[in-house]
Amino acid sequence: MTDQNQTEYDIFSIQEKWLPIWDELKPFNSGNADDSRPTKYVLDMFPYPSGDLHMGHAEAYALGDVIARYWVQKGFNVMHPIGWDSFGLPAENAAIKRGLDPKGWTYDNIAQQRSSMRRYACSFDWDRVLITSDPIYYRWNQWLFLEFYKRGLAYRKNSNVNWCPSCQTVLANEQVVQGLCERCDSVVTKKALTQWYFKVTEYADRLLDDLDTLEGNWPSKVLSMQRNWIGRSYGAEVEFEIEGRTEPVTVFTTRPDTLFGATFMVVAPDSDLAAELASGADASVRAAFQDYLEQVKKSNDIERLATDREKTGVFLGRFAINPVNGARLPIWAADYVLSDYGTGAIMAVPAHDDRDMSFAVKFDLPVVTVVDTGEDDPAVTKVATSGEGVLIASGEFNGLAKAEAIQAITDHLANAGKAKVAKNFRLRDWLISRQRYWGTPIPIIHCDVCGEVPVPAEQLPVELPSAAGLDLKPKGSSPLGAASDWLNVNCPSCGGDARRDSDTMDTFVDSSWYFLRFLSPNSTDAAFPVDEAKRWAPVDQYVGGVTHAILHLLYARFFTKALHDMGLVDFEEPFTRLLNQGMVLMNGSAMSKSRGNLVALSEQLDEHGVDAVRLTMAFAGPPEEDIDWADVSPSGSAKFLARAWRAANDVTSGVDVDFKAGNPALRKATHSFLRDFGPLIEGFKFNVGVAKVMELVNATRKAIDGDVGGADPAVREAVQTVAKALSLFAPYTAEDMWQLLGHAPGVALAMLPEADLSLLVENQVVAIVQVDGKLRDKFEVATDITKDELQALAFDSNAVKRAIGDREIAAVIVREPKLVNIATMG
């Protein structure tokens, strides 16, 4: 049965041999209508086609493949699709640099990655592929945009937005990291622009609360980052009368219990309120405010967020009245108050808030202590005390603790119509307009008569015009504005002259719903089929890097909830289970050309073979930890694979031997492996799973070389088990082993059997005896030994007697049949 030419393991000829056969076999097709297997949806985060695959992709896809292939072997119809997140700036920048069309660059890279994925033996269903820059895909971005628009979830507003002067485009809040553009690290500035937004905040509560349902199935780190980002805080909105103004000003506070300690009010300098209050003051105040406003506008977030920065601000010459005690509070404008959070105005309680305290110290404002926390008085120390305590100097509320005080004071003011319970979110609406070319055109037409007019559904997609003749260089307005043939259209409503919106959508829109598009990637009837979504979605297992912990996952969750409310899906969370793999490092740091520590995937594959690289990724350690390529050994992996392969070559029994006649010890090893393997894979302990396969191979080797011999049925059973398990990590080697064992191609579809637990029953076990927790003796006993028998045996042991000496026995713990612990006095 053995191929005579194959006496030595040669991974490279094995790779060449099997690729075309798999192309024919298509073992991972998930689209057969008469497939009766239960469904499972395993999804890898799709790549951006910025070049060929790199080590990071290799890790992610190796790990995703372990899971996808595992479920296939457990009898599931696994949908494991792939696509490309192919709109976005790198294509545009590359095009500008080389004078090419972004399209050509993008699709060349996709072809390259696709061929590398095939060679890497990813278990993708190649009949389910999508590319977000295809009109057939982004048409549905536009359709969804318009559906959102109908429901008020997409809207346009003018505000101060994040602006990257280098990318020459606006950025979402989420794309600004430490005041820098996440893409190019330029200092982000502010710019007042009218832009499109998705109303994520409408879902803020659900986005936060539903994280609880993911507990245990998503990494806790991601859950906490999302919670942090959404940032819900409860408190009260309190109205303050303003001298010389009819309307009161509402402030949001999480500490209504400290109201008696409010000594001034602060408003955001860039708010309308600040301007209005200043305009009612005298000339010198107005001038000072204008100066300050200019200064604030010039500063960027880097400066603003520096923690050691001194507080700045100007007095607006106006006063508010504290609703609890009638105190006159000076109103200041200061940039530590943000115009787009809460109401853009706060009551300042320096005694119990660090920020207010440093402001009070800087400008010599009074400090009134109203909570006794047992610490030194902040009015004296000038150090705010923000902890729990008892109310003082708060009139009828004195003596109350924090929670009661919050309740009581809020209720008291609410009765007078001056306050209400409120909550606020750190989360802002999602700014989706981008002033760039390579993205989905926003399907809105601007008409001087009719205003914003949606492009009628039957006119979708609004295709991108060719880049030929367009200047793609960033210049602060969309390159599409210059495509006049494309831009100028008739208004769908009145037929008059009108213009298309020339901005394109943030590419995170593309990836917010792509997991649904895989259900029918080529459909021109709908974004996705609702009935298929019921069958396949949500995604059972999502695999990808933690870099998307906030942005992508939050947006996809928002889309899912919106689609749920539109009646298009029947679930509210898109990704039931999430695995974040770590990064691949080299010598302790992320690989980069500039650091000179880049490891080329193609070179690794050429040197060690696909299987050894994949196995190394899985074996290196827990998947969520980083892998330092300097610490692992792909050549060691290759050595092991050769060892496994040779075991298959040494099997001399026929395909249909009866395993029951096999060597009991080796059968036991095989079935103990089968018992352990599944839970390890399902618990993402791939490294331990691989170690178990190695253990079984070692046991098999010993059996073959020892008394058992290669003809024993247990050897075949063991090696077949190895081949199946190994196909999760090393598909080429496993397939070749499968053939050596006399099977038709398709080890990936071979079922992983359940362990026969009856083979694992022990009737003898080693019992240990401890004295005061220290091991003193051990001996074999029957597994059904009684407690008394075991205890008697323990006291019979000379070693135990010696250990006890003449001390008195305090307690004897017996855990039959494996343990006796004798505790002595003293």
Added chain:
RNA sequence: GCCCCUUUAGCCCAAUGGCAGAGGCAGACGACUUAAAAUCGUCACAGUGUGGGUUCGAGUCCCACAAGGGGCACCA
């Protein structure tokens, strides 16, 4: 400053509260070989970051601290 994770052999990493070692790398030795490589086999190496506590028993649970990594950080 706040929160989270990690810390086990020279290295990467295992260990339902019950004998610290499953697996690998790097080593040493042996067999095979004229020799080497490959292969096969054997072996050594830590008492689990530090200090307390709970327990009959702690790598595992609790508290504090240290080091490394990550996240958040003027959001009222």
